[in-house]
Amino acid sequence: MRRWLLCVLTFLAAPSWGAHAYAQFGDIKYPEGFTHFAYANPDAPKGGELRMVPPITSTNFDKFNPFTLKGTAPAGLGPLMFESLLVGNSEEATTAYGLLAEDVAVAPDMLSATFRLRPAARFNDGAPVLASDVVYSFDTLTGKLAAPQFRTIYAEVKRAVAVAERTVRFDFASPNRELPLVVGGMAVFSRAWGGGKPFDQITGEVPIASGPYKPATAQLGRDVTYLRDPNYWGAQLPVRKGQYNFDRLVFKLYLDETARFEGLKAGEFDLMREFISRNWARQYQGKVFDSGQVKKQVFIHNNPGDFQGYVFNLRNPKFQDIRVRQAIGLAMDFEWLNRQLFYGLYKRVEGYFPNSDFHASGTPTPEELALLAPLRKSLRPEVFGPAVVSSTTLPPSSLRDNLRQAKQLLGQAGWTYRDGALRNAKNEPFEIEMLNNQPSLIRVITPLQTSLGKLGIQLRVRTVDGSLYQQRMDNFEFEMTSLRLPGSNAPGGEMYEFYGSKAAVTNGSANLWGISDPAVDALLQKIVQATTRLELTAAMRSLDRVLSHGYYSIPQWTSDTFLVGYRPAGFVLPKVIPPYYQPDTWAMSTWWASPSNK
Numbered sequence: 030m031r032r033w034l035l036c037v038l039t040f041l042a043a044p045s046w047g048a049h050a051y052a053q054f055g056d057i058k059y060p061e062g063f064t065h066f067a068y069a070n071p072d073a074p075k076g077g078e079l080r081m082v083p084p085i086t087s088t089n090f091d092k093f094n095p096f097t098l099k100g101t102a103p104a105g106l107g108p109l110m111f112e113s114l115l116v117g118n119s120e121e122a123t124t125a126y127g128l129l130a131e132d133v134a135v136a137p138d139m140l141s142a143t144f145r146l147r148p149a150a151r152f153n154d155g156a157p158v159l160a161s162d163v164v165y166s167f168d169t170l171t172g173k174l175a176a177p178q179f180r181t182i183y184a185e186v187k188r189a190v191a192v193a194e195r196t197v198r199f200d201f202a203s204p205n206r207e208l209p210l211v212v213g214g215m216a217v218f219s220r221a222w223g224g225g226k227p228f229d230q231i232t233g234e235v236p237i238a239s240g241p242y243k244p245a246t247a248q249l250g251r252d253v254t255y256l257r258d259p260n261y262w263g264a265q266l267p268v269r270k271g272q273y274n275f276d277r278l279v280f281k282l283y284l285d286e287t288a289r290f291e292g293l294k295a296g297e298f299d300l301m302r303e304f305i306s307r308n309w310a311r312q313y314q315g316k317v318f319d320s321g322q323v324k325k326q327v328f329i330h331n332n333p334g335d336f337q338g339y340v341f342n343l344r345n346p347k348f349q350d351i352r353v354r355q356a357i358g359l360a361m362d363f364e365w366l367n368r369q370l371f372y373g374l375y376k377r378v379e380g381y382f383p384n385s386d387f388h389a390s391g392t393p394t395p396e397e398l399a400l401l402a403p404l405r406k407s408l409r410p411e412v413f414g415p416a417v418v419s420s421t422t423l424p425p426s427s428l429r430d431n432l433r434q435a436k437q438l439l440g441q442a443g444w445t446y447r448d449g450a451l452r453n454a455k456n457e458p459f460e461i462e463m464l465n466n467q468p469s470l471i472r473v474i475t476p477l478q479t480s481l482g483k484l485g486i487q488l489r490v491r492t493v494d495g496s497l498y499q500q501r502m503d504n505f506e507f508e509m510t511s512l513r514l515p516g517s518n519a520p521g522g523e524m525y526e527f528y529g530s531k532a533a534v535t536n537g538s539a540n541l542w543g544i545s546d547p548a549v550d551a552l553l554q555k556i557v558q559a560t561t562r563l564e565l566t567a568a569m570r571s572l573d574r575v576l577s578h579g580y581y582s583i584p585q586w587t588s589d590t591f592l593v594g595y596r597p598a599g600f601v602l603p604k605v606i607p608p609y610y611q612p613d614t615w616a617m618s619t620w621w622a623s624p625s626n627k
Contacts, residue, residue: 048127048132048133049061049062049063049126049127049131049132050115050125050126050133051115051124051125051135051142051209051210052121052124053123053124053207053209053210053519054561056121056124057124058120058124059126059267064267064270066118066120066267066268066270066271066272067120068118068119068120068603068606068607068619069270069271069272069603069619070271070603070621071270071271072271073271073274073603073619073621074621074622075257075275075276076274076275076276076621076622077274077277077621077622078275078276078277078278078279078599079278079279079299079599079617079620080279080280080299080300081278081280081281081298081299081301081613081616081617082280082283082289082292082300083280083282084302088282088494088495089250089282090103090249090250090253091249091496092232092233092249093106093234093235093236093244093247093249094228094234094236095107095111096170096176096179097174097175097228097229097231098177098229098536099229100232101496101499103253104253104280104282105242105253105278105280105617106236106253107216108240108617108618109240109242109273109278110153110236110240110255111216111218111239111240112128112129112217113129113217114129114133114144114146115127115128115130115133115144115214116128116214117210117214118268118607119608120607120609122517122519122609123207123519125210126268128263128266129146129158129217130145130146130213131146131147132144132145133145133209133213135209138204139201139208140200140201140204141198141200142198142199142208142209142213143192143196143197143198143199144163144197144198144199145195146158146160146163146195146196146197148195149262150239150263151239151260151262152219152237152238152239153237153238153239153243153258154219154221154237155260156219156221158219159191159195160192160193160194161191161194162217162219162220163215163217164191165220166215166216167183167186167189168189169228170183170215170216171183171186172228176537177535177536177537177538178532178537178539180535181525181526181529181531181535182523182526183211183212184202184522184531185201185205185208185522186200186202186211186212187200187202199212203558205558206560207519207522208522210519210521216238217238217239218236218237218238219237219238222236222237222238233247234247235247240258240261241257241263241264241269242257242258242273242278243256245277251282252279252280252281253279253280255277255279256277257276257277257278261273271603273617274621275622278617279298285468286305286308286468286469289301290312293323294315294317294323296322296596299595299600300593300594300612300613300616301593301594301595302592302613303592303593306370306371306372306374307370309325309372313325313594321597321598322596322598323594323595324594324595324596324597325592325593326594327590327591327592327593328590328606328612329589330590330591330608330610331609332515332518332611333384333385333387333516334378334382334383334385334388334516334587334589335383335514335515335587336380336381336382336512336514336516336582336584337378337511337512337513337514337584337585337586337587338511338583338584338585339361339463339477339509339510339582340509340511340512340541340581340582340583341354341357341508341581342505342507342541343542343544343545343581345508347508350442350443351409351580352438352439352441352442353439353442354579355435355580356436356439356442357461357486358420358582359420359431359432359434359435359438360481361420361477361480361583362422362480363419363421364421365422365476366476367586371586374588375586375587376587376588377419377587378585378587379418379419380416380417380573380576380577381577381582382569383516383587384516384589385516385518387520387566387569387573388570388573389416389570389574390416391416392414392415392416393412393570396564396567397567397570399567400552400555400567400571401571401574401575403551404552407548408548408578409578411578412574412575412578416573416577417577417580428480432480432483439451439484444459446484449485450485451484451486452485460487460488460489461481461486461488462489462507463489463509463511464493464498464501464507464510465490465492465493465498465511466492466493466494466495466498468492470511478490503536503537504536505541505543507541511585512541512582514539520556520565521556521557522557524553524556524557525553525557526538526539526540528540528542528553529544529553530545530547530550533545542581542582544576544579544581546579548575549575549576552568552571553572555571556569598623599625600620600621600622601621601622601623602620603620
């Protein structure tokens, strides 16, 4: 029943809400009373074990608190232990359904959202989840002891108020159709977690949260095992039915990709996503593959494309001239890489939102021009022309032509070749340190090194372990590095974290570039204020144009498929594959054990 709606949906493009769900653009698929998501099997049996290798580069973990800046939390901790008021699914981009909350109501003026908690909701210590826990979680995450990016994410949320024991209201600074989803997706944890310690000192204490799993031990280290909680309160909810079916979920960490792949063949774990094309083409063969013990499978998805590229740290003076950044980008020969090293498996990344409705192409549409025109004084004139297309060496172009153009750009920026190196007016040589945490990338970077060397630029690669790499990223202590950002069907406030001016000066933020541009900030505001999907698309495409014309990155490569190796004997896959997913989260949430895996 829609027991406490403040307003009723009366027109298509307005925000839609009900006792069971909220949709930013009015597109709720599952009606009240639905039994399960279509891609989950409600009759899936419980039991068995799934062992995985997470798609991260860390080699150990040293805390159980994923919300603080220092240290590394174990893989899987977030989705397996922490829950939120609302939860999305793998079919709808801007819709979420009640999880901890049984009701959600949004004020007609869009300045608040009120949630009523389920009486059955319980933390893993047996205590009920109350409004005071939600308020405590919000106040803690937006406080100074949590990682600073949370203050960016919730910047437009004024406060959380416990209206009653199980009713909580969030007040917003301005009308914003995305904010109910933002606060609805906030992790909720118990006030008792940490026993009163300052939040940034909670490290070894296992979270007191409400999710379906708990760590098998409180020991910090490398591998981590989660055990399904037989008393998990939400197992029969429609948003959980048929999900999280394994009794044990194990994440194994390896020091390098060779040991990782050998572990798959030896049966040390069951599933891994392959990111290295050479490995996929040359190593996934032999007895264990011929016998069917290990299966090599390409999974198709409809996810928006990831952005992946080499990024410049604009905080470094040498990269502040756009001509320098553009010149360095011209030294990359993607076509040679794809032909010689990638076995033709990839295509070039175009823009910051590839393979999505948000990618800008051609000249600006009238809707885009309406957003860009007021910013004309602070934008490059080129923004109003054709969208940037990544450089190519396909005929009639060539690497030699690109390097000739790069030399001209560098000369215009004050860099000339003399005494065996490219030098500026102070006679300083142009040297770059590429910070790297993946040894396999060295062979890919080498051709770029060679091309830059022809321009007189010395590119050095420094490879460090995952922990040191993360520490240096958090403090922006790098000159260039490689970055991958997962694509999104529902971009919103998190865009501030990637591209906003405040994030540029906030340690631990995702704005690695240090982009600080009033025009970008203005477009980010248009994104979060969008009232229709069409408005959101126009704002995102405009942002894509501005970012691309800034030449802040050297776009790399992407794929429309997932390359996965797994041991099929122990598992049953659901018949329906959702349109939007990641292999590891899809497997651990919807696969189940075969009779042999008990």
